[in-house]
Amino acid sequence: MQIFHFTNKTQYYSTNKFINLIIISCFSLIIYFICSIFLAPNNHFHTSISLQNNLSSSQTNLDHVVFGIASNELSWSKRKEYVKLWWKPKRMRGCVFLEKMIHFSSNDTNGDEYSLPQICISENTSNFRYTHKGGTPSAIRVARVVLETVRLNYTNVRWFVFGDDDTIFFQENLVKTLSKYDHRFWYYIGTNSESFMQNKFFSYEMAFGGAGFAISYPLAKVLAKVFDSCIERYPHLYGSDGRIHACLSELGVGLTREPGFHQMDFHKNVFGMLAAHPIRPLVSMHHIEEIDPIFPNMTTVKALEHLYNAASFDPHRILQQTVCYDTWFSWTVSLSWGYAVQVFDKHVLLPNVQRVQESYAPWKSSHLGGLYDFDTRKYEPDPCQRQPVYFLDKVSSSINGTESIYKKKTFEKCKFDMSSPRRLEKIRVLSNKLVLDKQQLLAPRRHCCDVLPSTSSNVMEIAIRECKEDELIHMQH
Incomplete structure (x- = not known):
């Protein structure tokens, strides 16, 4: 045991004072840390974020998304064919919400249980008031798909769609x-x-439900x-998306707009919209x-299958518009990749x-x-006065990238x-896979x-590439 010797009282009291100062400082630090943990406002939020840093460092992928799809027993038997086009049963999670269970015969299902999301039955909403004269109370059931999807209690979720x-x-x-967003x-x-x-x-601040939205x-x-x-405060609203928007507004949250979602409030031929898609991924x-089938001479489902096939080669480039000019003939070429080429x-x-x-x-016809x-x-009504349009015929992989043919x-x-x-007669397009x-x-x-x-007067060949830093897209004379 070490023994301290003091030669005088001054030295003794000076040392004792120093030891007391150390004890008080340590005690103060302990109190500070306790208060910062339990009393500091919103500190739990920052602590939560730091604990999730490892989770957030990984790239968001399809495993992090849960889907809630609103349907009913009258429409599901037909519209399930649209869901089959995009649903990946081994990778996607979520539910199709029906008002009541449909009993299919074995001939009707055709392996649907392996190619579609599971079916969930919506909870009873008859106790909620609905007072809009032009709508239907089912809007309340559809709105509650948000709540009921969250209650499925999936793990490792970043987004509900x-x-x-x-x-x-x-x-x-x-x-x-x-x-792009921090989940x-x-x-x-x-x-x-x-x-x-x-x-x-x-509302301009509402995400229209048909286009789809993410929370x-x-x-x-x-x-x-x-x-x-x-x-309960919104019985007068028409639809489900209006109720969701109202409640998010009460929570103080506004809409973040993404133009890749499309409500498609049109009838008939939507060529014009698809041929001039914004520079954002098609969502x-x-x-x-x-609407009419998006490709001529096809059924609606076959036309969509054709588009999805193109997307399988280059998903991020699908419908992306590229414009170039043929200076020899003074033609203007507009290419909506995977869909159509117009030559003016x-x-x-x-x-x-x-x-x-x-x-x-x-x-609406008002x-x-x-x-x-x-x-x-x-849009010019006379087809002979319109620019000729060449629709996607096929897509294939080539040594240098992707080749798509339009006819x-x-x-x-x-x-x-x-x-x-x-x-x-034909337009051949060469491109590399778009990496976003x-x-x-x-x-x-x-x-x-x-x-x-081109080696033929009846064939046009086009190559897509990244623009140079100071390059302008215009007709060069």
């Missing part, structure tokens, strides 16, 4: 879009309607806790039964090529029904000479393309 049974998703693009924070991601009238009547895990958990008490399409027999400035052609019929919330231009699918008896693009890194996701830039020398 909701849609209708006639909503189709492009899974790779959905995940890529969601990966630990409160996000409500979706889009409006294309129709000015629809947005004005419902981050922590927000969905809180929303599920308060949802039933919240919707969803709705109202499949309300004149010089069209790029901002005009990007405008959506009004090929479709409006959702005087405001034809107003849209994006740039449009008229005429409709034939009009139009007069033309050899300087007209109508003489073309963080920069391209957050600050997207359109790709460039070149019209290549």
Whole structure:
């Protein structure tokens, strides 16, 4: 045992004072740490984030997403064919919510249990008031799909995604879009309607449910806790998405818009919209039964299968519009990859090529029904006055990337000479697989393309590439 010797009282008291100071300092530090843990405001939030850093370091993928699909026993037998197009049974989690169970014969199911999500029966909502005269109380049941999906208690969830049974998703693009956002924070991601009238009547701040929308895990958990008490205040609203939007608004959360989601409030021919898709990954399409098949001479399902086949080669490039100019003939070429190529027999400035052609019929036939919330231009009714269109025929992998072939699918008896693009029978497009890194996701830039020398006067060849740093997309003289 060590013994301290003090030569005088001053030395003794000085040392004792120093020891007491150390004890007091240590005690103060202990009190500080205890208070910071238990009394500091919102400290649990920061602690929670630090504990989740390891989880968050991994890239968001399909395993982190849970789907809630709203349907009913009358529509599911037909619309399940649309869900089959995009559902990956071994990788996707979620439920289709019906009002009651449907009893199929063995001939009707055709292996559906292996190619579709499981069926969940919605809870009884008859005790909730519904007072909108033009709608149906089933809107309450559909709204509660959000709550009931969260209550399925899946693990390792980052995002809940909701849609209708006639909503189709492009899974790779959905995940890529969601990966831009930190799932630990409160996000409500979706889009409006294309129709000015629809947005004005419902809300510009509401994610339209048919287009599909995503809610981050922590927000969905809180929303599920308060949802039933919240919707009691909104019996007058028309639809399910309006109720979800109202409750999220009460939680102080606004809509984060992503233009890759598509409500598709159109009728008939939606060529104009698909041919001028924004520079964002295609995430969803709705109202499949309300529009014409997107490829000529095909059924709706076959046409969508054709699009999904193209997407399997290059999912992030699907429908991405690229524009280039043939200076020899002064032609303007607009390519919507995996869908169609248009060749204009004149010089069209790029901002005009990007405008959506009004090929479709409006959702509502009122005087405001034809107003849209994006740039449009008229669609020429005379096919001989319109630019010729070449629709996707096939896609294949090549040594240097991907080759896609586009051909005429409709034939009009139009007069033309050899300087007209109508003489073309086929368009061949070469491209590398589009890789969406963080920069391209957050600050997207359109790709460039070149019209290549062709060995045949009836074939046009095009190569897609990244634009040079200071390159302008315009007609060069």
